[in-house]
Amino acid sequence: MIFLAGVSKRFGSKWAVQSIDLDIPRGSILGLLGHNGAGKSTIIGMMLGHVRPSAGQISINGYDVRRQRSLALARVGAIFETPAFYDYLSGMTNLRIFCEYSAIPSPERLQAAIRFVQLEDCIHNPVATYSHGMRQRLALAQALLPDPELLILDEPMNGLDPEGVAEMRQLIGKLNHEWGLTILLATHGLHEIQALCTSVAILKQGKMVFHGVWQTSPEKTLEEFYLQTVRTNPPISTPVS
Amino acid sequence: MSLFFRQWKNELIKLFARRRTYLGFVGSVVAELLFLLLWRHPLAQRAFEKAIRGGSAEPNPFFDSYFHGLTIALLMVTFTFLLLGGLYLSLVAGDIVAKEVEDGTLSMILSRPVSRLRLWSLKWSTCSVYTFGLVFFIGFTSLLLASTLCGGLGKLAVVYGQHPHHLQLISIFDTAEGLWRYIQGLLLLGVVMHVVSALAFMFSCFNMKPATAAIATLAVFFIDAMLKVVPFFIFFEKWLISYHLACWLRSFAKYEPAVDVGISVCYLLALSGIFLSISAFQFCRRDFKP
Numbered sequence: 001m002i003f004l005a006g007v008s009k010r011f012g013s014k015w016a017v018q019s020i021d022l023d024i025p026r027g028s029i030l031g032l033l034g035h036n037g038a039g040k041s042t043i044i045g046m047m048l049g050h051v052r053p054s055a056g057q058i059s060i061n062g063y064d065v066r067r068q069r070s071l072a073l074a075r076v077g078a079i080f081e082t083p084a085f086y087d088y089l090s091g092m093t094n095l096r097i098f099c100e101y102s103a104i105p106s107p108e109r110l111q112a113a114i115r116f117v118q119l120e121d122c123i124h125n126p127v128a129t130y131s132h133g134m135r136q137r138l139a140l141a142q143a144l145l146p147d148p149e150l151l152i153l154d155e156p157m158n159g160l161d162p163e164g165v166a167e168m169r170q171l172i173g174k175l176n177h178e179w180g181l182t183i184l185l186a187t188h189g190l191h192e193i194q195a196l197c198t199s200v201a202i203l204k205q206g207k208m209v210f211h212g213v214w215q216t217s218p219e220k221t222l223e224e225f226y227l228q229t230v231r232t233n234p235p236i237s238t239p240v241s
Numbered sequence: 242m243s244l245f246f247r248q249w250k251n252e253l254i255k256l257f258a259r260r261r262t263y264l265g266f267v268g269s270v271v272a273e274l275l276f277l278l279l280w281r282h283p284l285a286q287r288a289f290e291k292a293i294r295g296g297s298a299e300p301n302p303f304f305d306s307y308f309h310g311l312t313i314a315l316l317m318v319t320f321t322f323l324l325l326g327g328l329y330l331s332l333v334a335g336d337i338v339a340k341e342v343e344d345g346t347l348s349m350i351l352s353r354p355v356s357r358l359r360l361w362s363l364k365w366s367t368c369s370v371y372t373f374g375l376v377f378f379i380g381f382t383s384l385l386l387a388s389t390l391c392g393g394l395g396k397l398a399v400v401y402g403q404h405p406h407h408l409q410l411i412s413i414f415d416t417a418e419g420l421w422r423y424i425q426g427l428l429l430l431g432v433v434m435h436v437v438s439a440l441a442f443m444f445s446c447f448n449m450k451p452a453t454a455a456i457a458t459l460a461v462f463f464i465d466a467m468l469k470v471v472p473f474f475i476f477f478e479k480w481l482i483s484y485h486l487a488c489w490l491r492s493f494a495k496y497e498p499a500v501d502v503g504i505s506v507c508y509l510l511a512l513s514g515i516f517l518s519i520s521a522f523q524f525c526r527r528d529f530k531p
Contacts, residue, residue, distance in 0.1 A: 011528075041530070048352045050529040070354040078352040084345030088258055097251045101353040101360075104247060142349070152352075 001026045001150055001182045002047065007056030009042050016042045017206045020056070024184060026149075029176050031193035032186040033226060034203030040186040041081075043203075044154050047184075048078055060150060074102070077143030081155035083135050087128035091119060091138050094127055099145040113141040117171070133164035140171060150182045151175060157189055165189075172196055190222045204230050245359070252367040256333070262371075265329030269379045272321045273386055280313065289316075292400050292408040309395020310388030311419045315426070316400075317383035319490065322376075322430070327437050327462050328455075329375060334368045334441035335454030338524065343451060348529055357525045365442060365517065372438045373431040380427040397423060399493040411494040422493055429506070430489040436482060436509045437462065439516035446520040448527065485509050 004022040008015065017039040024030045032040050045051035046058055049069045058065045063072035085094045095113070099105045114123050117137035122130070130138065136156060143151060153172070157165045173196055175181045185197060193200055202210040210229045214222060256262055279285055286308075341347040350360065388394050397419025402408035414422055440461060444454035465482045468474050478484050488505030 045528070045530060050348060050351050052526070052528060070356065073352070073354040076352070076354075078349075080345065080348060082345060084349055086255055086258070086346065088260075089254070093254070097255065098349055098353065100244070100247050100251055101350055101355040104244065139349075146353070 001028075001061065002184065003057075003059045004043075004047075005057045007043070007046060007058055008054050009039075009046060009051060010054045015206055017046075020208055022201060022208070022211065024182060026182050027176075027180055028198045029172075029183040029185060029196050031197035031200040032184060032203065033188075033190075033193060033200055035230070037205075038203040039206040040203060041154055042206075044078070044152055044184070044186060047152060048073065048076070075146060075149040076152065077146060077148035077150070078152040079136070079139045079143050079154065079156050081158050083139030085127040085135065085138065088126060090125060091123045091127055091130070094138065095123075095142050095145065098142045102146055105145050109145060109147070113144045116144065117141045132159045133161065133167070136160060136164070136168060137171075140168075144175075148181060150184070152184045154186045155188070156185070157187060157192060165192075169195060190226060194222045202226065202229050245363075248355075248359075248363050249366055252363050253370060256337070256367055256371065261336075262333060265325070265333065265375055266378055268325050268329065269321050269375070270382055272324050273317050273379070273383050276317045276320045277313075277386060277390060280316075289400070292402075292410065308398075309392050310384060311394050311397040311414075311416065311423055312399075313387040313391050314380070314383040315397065315423060315493075317387060318380055318427070318430070321379050321383065322434070326375070326379070326434060327459065330372060330434060330437045331441040331455040331458040331462075333371050334438040335445050335458060336451045337364050337368055337442060338445040339449060339451040339454050342448075342529060351529055358521065361446075361521050361524045365520075368438045368442050369435065372434050376427055376431040376434060380423070380430075384423070394420065397493075399490065401487075401490045401494065411491075426489055426493060429492055429502075433486055433489055433506060433509045436486070436513045436516070439513040439520075443516040443520040443523075446524040446527070482509070482512065 002022065002024040004020050007017065007020045007022075009017045020039075020043060022030075022043075032043065034040050042051060046053050047060065047065060049065050049072075052066070060072040060076060061074075065072045085091075086097070089097070092110075092114075095110060096105070099110075114120055117140050119134065119137055119141065122134065127135065127138065140156075151172075156172070157168055160168060169192060172183060172185065176183055176196070183196075185192065187193065199213050200210070201208060214225050289308075338347070341350070351357070384394075394416050396416060397412075397414040398410060399412045399414075400408050401411045437458065441454055441458040444457045445451065447454075449457070462482065469478060469481050469483050485505035485508050488502045488509075491505070492502045
């Protein structure tokens with residue numbers, strides 16, 4: 001579904017991301033882990049065409065993101081850490097505006113997305129009146145409107161209260177299990193990775209130190225596995241199966 | 242194509258649903274009222290009459306007949322644009338990309354399969370609508386206020402001079418022709434003011450804060466205006482934007498060769514074209530960090 005080969009990005013003289021190879025199969029949930037500044041958001045930015053890679057190739061659904069951006073992103077939805085909306089407009093107007101950058105949504109599809117995120121009661125209120133959790137749900141609704149096959153989530157649980165985290169976790173699980181969506185989840189939350197992901201990619205200073213299924217046991221939690229991997233492993237440039 | 246217009250409509254909704262967009266409209270009405278208030282002072286009217294007499298000591302017998310709505314409205318438009326036009330155009334055009342980058346909404350938009358060139362053209366088209374909108378709003382409200390408070394439309398007397406101390410009467414039109422010329426003048430002003438919007442829009446497409454884009458634009462026009470008043474640089478005058486911007490007033494002159502106005506319009510359109518090309522290139526190739 002997503003394929004990255006030798007992807008690097010340099011800002012000025014600093015390498016933000018170096019030689020990343022990644023292959024995310026259809027229907028899976030990949031967790032992207034790493035400390036602040038490890039390069040998670042840069043990788044996501046390159047996948048979505050916001051950031052131009054300095055080297056390497058990225059394709060989504062077989063289409064090159066740089067050369068065939070419209071085709072590559074046709075069925076991709078994305079949510080960022082702090083979802084940004086036009087606060088002075090209603091949730092419904094925001095959804096229409098964002099969706100109409102690619103296609104005119106049918107009223108049924110709009111309603112279905114709003115129902116899915118349970119915002120029916122306040123969808124006509126200005127977004128300025130929404131709580132952080134409601135904004136995240138609105139962001140999820142706009143990501144679902146293009147009928148995506150791939151969902152890219154950058155820190156979607158940040159700033160949510162425990163109830164909001166549980167709700168978001170449940171929604172993500174449902175989207176993968178019931179709707180069959182492929183999901184890339186960049187997060188700091190090891191609990192989310194453990195609860196949702198089928199595999200994990202760990203980044204350290206812009207380089208990948210692990211990609212595959214993590215091994216845990218009653219004696220070794222995911223947290224211990226992560227810390228050990230980050231502390232001891234040298235960067236790798238090819239996926240570990 | 243219908244999708245483009247739908248997207249354009251959405252851009253206009255985004256622009257005109259914000260309160261700050263209306264600052265320009267409110268500010269211009271305040272400036273117009275200020276002008277009318279100052280205009281009531283006999284000294285201001287005497288200075289205007291002197292300009293119309295063109296240095297002659299004899300009082301102009303026709304002064305009262307064109308001292309009405311159309312003439313005063315034209316002066317108000319000139320005054321308001323001199324005072325606020327550049328400022329508000331810079332603020333809005335400087336905001337249009339940079340503010341969305343700052344707020345993070347542009348990242349959300351760019352996650353959609355929309356091409357950057359299309360997005361750029363949507364943004365610029367919106368700037369263009371605002372530019373014409375502000376010009377015609379100021380033109381209309383000036384005419385409304387002036388004709389209501391100064392005894393009807395009257396005749397149109399046009400006073401022009403590149404420097405405040407060298408004003409002279411360049412044309413007099415009767416009401417019907419004056420009104421028609423006034424509308425044409427506004428249209429031309431709308432076209433030439435695009436150079437301000439284009440420059441602010443260009444800065445907005447670079448990696449800078451919205452306020453920085455507006456300040457950078459204003460700085461360019463301030464320097465340009467300052468160069469114009471320095472007498473030693475008079476040879477340089479025809480390269481200055483402010484000289485060419487005044488072509489909308491020169492177009493009222495009955496005997497002004499059209500080619501001179503045409504050269505100014507072409508000069509400003511060429512500059513706008515350069516600014517827009519740079520902005521398109523920058524917008525299409527820059528990185529937008531999520």
